[in-house]
Amino acid sequence: MEDYKVVLDGPAPWGFRLQGGKDFNMPLSISRLTPAGKAELTGVNVGDWLLQIDGESTTNMTHIEAQNKIRAAGNKLSLALSRFSLGLSNQPKVENIEKQDSRNASTKYGQDVMDFPPPPPPPPSTGPAVRPPWTTDASFAERYAPDKTTTVMTKHSQPATLTPVQNRSSILQAAQPAPSGEKTPICSQCNKVIRGRYLLALGRYYHPEEFTCSQCHKVVEEGGFFEEKGSIFCPRCYDVRFAPNCAKCKKKITGEIMHALKMTWHVQCFTCAFCKTPIRNRAFYMEDGQPYCEKDYEKMFGTKCRGCDFKIDAGDRFLEALGFSWHDTCFVCAICQCNLEGKTFYSKKDKPLCKTHAFSNV
Known part of the structure; x- marks a missing residue:
């Protein structure tokens, strides 16, 4: 030497x-x-x-x-x-x-x-x-002379990568290193013995440079991959091929998805019909087939109770009387506070009165 x-x-x-x-x-x-x-x-x-x-x-x-x-x-x-x-x-x-x-x-x-x-x-x-x-x-x-060849059984190792969290029907996976004690692996793509680093994915071995997307044929990076019907896709190609369409613009949704009204939307496409602000995960109301944020809906279509002066929310029981809207529990006699829903009543100065207090001063 x-x-x-x-x-x-x-x-x-x-x-x-x-x-x-x-x-x-x-x-x-x-x-x-x-x-x-x-x-x-x-x-x-x-x-x-x-x-x-x-x-x-x-x-x-x-x-x-x-x-x-x-x-x-x-x-x-x-x-x-x-x-x-x-x-x-x-x-x-x-x-x-x-x-x-x-x-x-x-x-x-x-x-x-x-x-x-x-x-x-x-x-x-x-x-x-x-x-x-x-x-x-x-x-x-x-x-180990340079002019000699030899086959060496080695244990290969590769850092494990975290599997990114995605909201998809398929499972986003990451290639993992093979467990120790395995025999010399054979590449599933080229059927050749692998000497050096390799990947283990879907139960098969690959040379790192031959673990490629079936759509764009580029090497799948460590960010993970999708498996669909036995084929491997990088996240970008999977989104383009299998991502849902937006209900408004009809284009593929490759990023964040909004689910509403049993349809899928781009976050930027599902907006309030009045202020055009994305609704995201906030409450909204429908009027004439258009979504409205809570603030604009109350401003444009909201109804207040004559008795308590609070709004009547969707699903609340209410009634119409004396030209106003009332919660069913707010329509009471102005003198004795007995509930008048479904009963005969009198009014004085736009205030409901029961039969007993019909002629009382309000």
Whole structure:
């Protein structure tokens, strides 16, 4: 093994892709180089193992942590790598460092010689082993040489996403990571073995880039998806294809829905016929087939009780007498307050009187 260090001048892209990581139980290594890219021009090769990113050891980094570390680099990215060389011993080269500032390893690959920082101190003997597998396994370099192929059974993981709440007849779902202990998955779309991250949705496995909407064929993002008769739809396409029509404008309702009068409406379409304000979830009254908000209905069509001076609401029992409207409980004798509904009554100065007080002064 041959260790070396390179510094790439930014900004991104840096011209390489990674594979492996702690979550895949494999060392981080270079899987692909962009022809004439920044990494290739500095002497980086496919298969080289990544030891440090900007001075931080990659021993305990997962794949996504390494990616985030590289993305966080600004105008300069410093990498320490290790290259497998045929004909050399399978054991990595280890140098004794007596002082922290002396005998730093350096290698020249297409640029000036740069100091390679000393390796981190070994972990306590009582704790778990955290050294890279290629420093503890004598056959590791031979088994994972760049010119060899191998099938590795790995446990893949992917962050779970919350399922958005939607008011739909179908269920909006989110792709979930597969449970641990599963065998190597097969993509339901291309029928190929999946190596790397994958999705589990509707009981089937998918490459993330092949989990697409059946309508627009775009990759379904982490926001969720709809399933309708076995087909997968992104929220936008589902709204366009299956969303209800507005009772007023007859267009598809792709946002907030208003349910009223056994029909569906755009919120902006179900408004008061007088003030044109959206009614939303407030009370409304119908007059000649038109909805009115409570305030405008009372102003235009409201009726007040002559007895209590309060409005007569829809559903209230009332009667007409002496040219006025009365609640049934408010139509009483002005003297003794006995109820006069359905009885003979007299009036004086527009006030009802019972037979007993018909000639009393009011």
